[in-house]
Amino acid sequence: GESVGxxxxxxxxxxxxxxxxxxxxxxxxxxxxxxxxxxSGKGPxxxxxxxxxxxxxxxxxxxxxxxxxxxxxxxxxxxxQPGDSAVYFCAENPSxxxxxxFGTGTRLKVLA
Amino acid sequence: xxGVTQTPRHLVMGMTNKKSLKCEQHLGxxxxxxxxxxxxKPLELMFVYSLxxxxxxxxxxxxxxxxxxxxxxxxLHLHTLQPEDSALYLCASSQDREGAAYEQxxxxxxxxxxx
Numbered sequence: 001g002e003s004v005g006x007x008x009x010x011x012x013x014x015x016x017x018x019x020x021x022x023x024x025x026x027x028x029x030x031x032x033x034x035x036x037x038x039x040s041g042k043g044p045x046x047x048x049x050x051x052x053x054x055x056x057x058x059x060x061x062x063x064x065x066x067x068x069x070x071x072x073x074x075x076x077x078x079x080x081q082p083g084d085s086a087v088y089f090c091a092e093n094p095s096x097x098x099x100x101x102f103g104t105g106t107r108l109k110v111l112a
Numbered sequence: 113x114x115g116v117t118q119t120p121r122h123l124v125m126g127m128t129n130k131k132s133l134k135c136e137q138h139l140g141x142x143x144x145x146x147x148x149x150x151x152x153k154p155l156e157l158m159f160v161y162s163l164x165x166x167x168x169x170x171x172x173x174x175x176x177x178x179x180x181x182x183x184x185x186x187x188l189h190l191h192t193l194q195p196e197d198s199a200l201y202l203c204a205s206s207q208d209r210e211g212a213a214y215e216q217x218x219x220x221x222x223x224x225x226x227x
Contacts, residue, residue: 032212034215034216041220043116043202043204043220043221044202044218045218046215046216046217049214049215089154091155093213097168098143098145098160098162098167098168098208099157099168099170100145100157100216102154102155103154105154
């Protein structure tokens with residue numbers, strides 16, 4: 001299910017370290033943002049979301065930060081585990097639309 | 113995960129064939145989506161149905177024809193495809209409330225190869 005053949009930026013981290021994956025979004029009208037994880041052979045899986053009235057949202061081992069000034073989104077994964085190895089996508093949703101605009105994705109590799 | 117299922121998982125078809133992709137969601141959602149994921153591009157939105165009405169058609173060629181007979185089922189009818197249409201086709205659903213968007217749940221996709 002991953003974007004095989006697409007030249008994705010790759011982030012390699014040691015098991016147990018924290019990971020930070022970044023995303024620049026394009027539409028200043030976007031007010032809802034989602035991070036997805038996609039493992040090989042599977043569809044994207046929801047991780048965490050955030051609305052534009054917030055700067056930060058935390059989940060289990062994950063934190064999303066939103067900087068509307070520079071249109072930047074980041075996903076922080078604490079204590080990265082081998083099972084976190086996947087491609088991570090951000091998606092933005094312009095207000096009042098059904099459109100979800102996806103980024104190209106970042107491949108996370110966790111080194112044992 | 114069985115919330116959103118897609119069949120078939122793999123499909124090989126010639127350019128003159130007609131085939132259909134099927135998606136079913138078991139989550140009680142009111143919106144369903146078709147996306148195309150190809151090797152050299154980000155995930156591309158194709159169609160959106162909300163309450164069984166098509167609300168988004170993202171400049172998709174007419175050789176792709178969606179159908180949403182009810183809120184749980186979504187089809188993508190394919191005919192006279194081109195080799196560049198080979199991709200992973202993903203279905204998703206979401207529960208949109210009061211005009212606000214919520215997270216989408218994706219199926220595993222259908223890997224389509226056009227020969």
